[in-house]
Amino acid sequence: MTTLDDLPLRDNLRGQVPYGAPQLNVPVALNVNENTHRIPEAVAHDIVARIAETVIGLNRYPDREFSGLRERLARYLGHGLTAENLWAANGSNEVLQHVLSAFAGPGRTLLGFAPTYSMYSLLAAGGDTTWIPGLRDDEYELSAETAVAQVREHQPNVVFLCSPNNPTGTPINLETIAAIYDATDGVVVVDEAYAEFAPDGTESALSLLPGRPRLLISRTMSKAFAFAGARVGYLAADPAAIDALRLVRLPYHLSALTQAAAEAALDHTDEMLAMVDDIRGQRDRIVARLSELGYTPHRTHSNFVLFGGVEDPQALFTALLERGILIRDVGIPGHLRVSAGTESETTAFLEALSALSSKA
Template identity: 55%
Template structure:
């Protein structure tokens, strides 16, 4: 039987492992940062109506420029900027900060990032990130043939201006990733760090804001930094806060000329008519889809309080998940939780596990299972490496 090793695979792909998270059928799944709430009824009704309306035209290719979707995404991002800046005046509404020609979208934010790396990285170029961070960043970079450079974050998983500038000037990367709120740690990065990174490089700076909707009131989106910065791109997704993971729609905002470069590498008609229709229907009901954000943030805070009460060190989180440290044996605790029907994530950080916020019942089940495990196995909490 032929094995992968016997095939003419690219040399730089040999020995690598694909992205993956354990898929286990348990009652409480809190491992991949999904939104715990089902898509609201008004959105599903709008989606069904929209799909029915276009079903007879599926013999035709979709709108290659996803014109309506870009307009709706730009409108949503402008509402984000207006909320951060306070009540918008008439002039601000008439002159939005984000125009449709600044928007790019693809099948999940991973494909958006892949397009960026295809266009602006690739063989002979490099991409830099601050780890630990989203595990797909190096995989996407390396899949395009780019060299991956990882610079460690501080002990508290933060990035300082001095650290970031030194890393960029030392390595001269063609692309720099800043994930904020950061996955898997949950903490955010101030805008002055992103500004300093941008000023220190001639390359592309990607700010991955997949979890921005869950952040606290002190969080400021890098969308604020786009004017006058043609090498900056801010990536977001509808998978998390919008409870739309199955629809696979990620998007980004950047200068129109940067977006033009992405057209050179995308596949023809990469966004199907069905995907565009689903996202358009969802964006017509943003309040319904985002209604669960406040509750998920509350459940995240419940987890933080409960975990700290048990003696774990919990990283302050602006995302819909928390990383808790001080676990004597993460693999063993992960297994014991699975035995009780709870699935969390071992992200490979020593002495740590990650759990995403769920419904009230799921949070209660997680904390109850943890309480029982700690009562039966007090050695679960130990002096693990941090």
């Protein structure tokens, strides 16, 4: 049987493993940081109606500039942004792929601070960009001093900053982001996929955009908007940076159906985000109970918790799975990660973990 080794694959892709988390049919799936709350029924009906209206015109190509969606995204983000500051694609992964296609590539480098989102290195490999895994401070924090020293050492063409960071949940303060920007002539991308789950009053890196044309802020509708299956990611930046992304996108990359669904969801922003407070409450509940059980949860501004103090991560992962609860082994020794689910899902996880911990 033919294998990858028999094909003329690019050298930098040999030995690579595709991105993926276990997709198992279990009662409680808390492994991929999804928003496990369903879309409100009334909103769902409106989304379906908009899609139905759009189907009639599918003989025509979609709006190549997805103008209506960009206008709604600008209104949602605020900060004085207009449609000219917005970009969107099929999930934030494609947004980041566009960024690397425009500003990275052969002979160029991408710096991130590990452990961080595993897709960054895979996106780099896909675009033949050299991935540089930088180091973090203790407890997975990232100070300006630590980050700037590495930026100056490596002089990367692109820097990816995940804030809150996946898989650790730790945020990066605005002073650190500004210092990194000032230390490089390259593009700095702040991935704020989990921004809506930060404590009230937390300021977004969007506030740093004025006067910083090389700063790009990536967001997604997958998490807070419970829209993971729709695949809608977006980015805010200087209009010149948006023009750069136009150079590398495929024609009509956002389908008319995707645009219609996303526009409808954004027209119901309040209803779509109504579950965010509940998710934050369940996350804080997980943190508190983990500490009571003797684990070491890390600071998190996201909808998930990374916790250490796990003597045998694979054994605990398996024991929970046997009880119908799927969480994530992200490969950090002594750690596991769990998403905050609904109240009942969170209760199921905590009760199972308590029972297993009492037997340890």
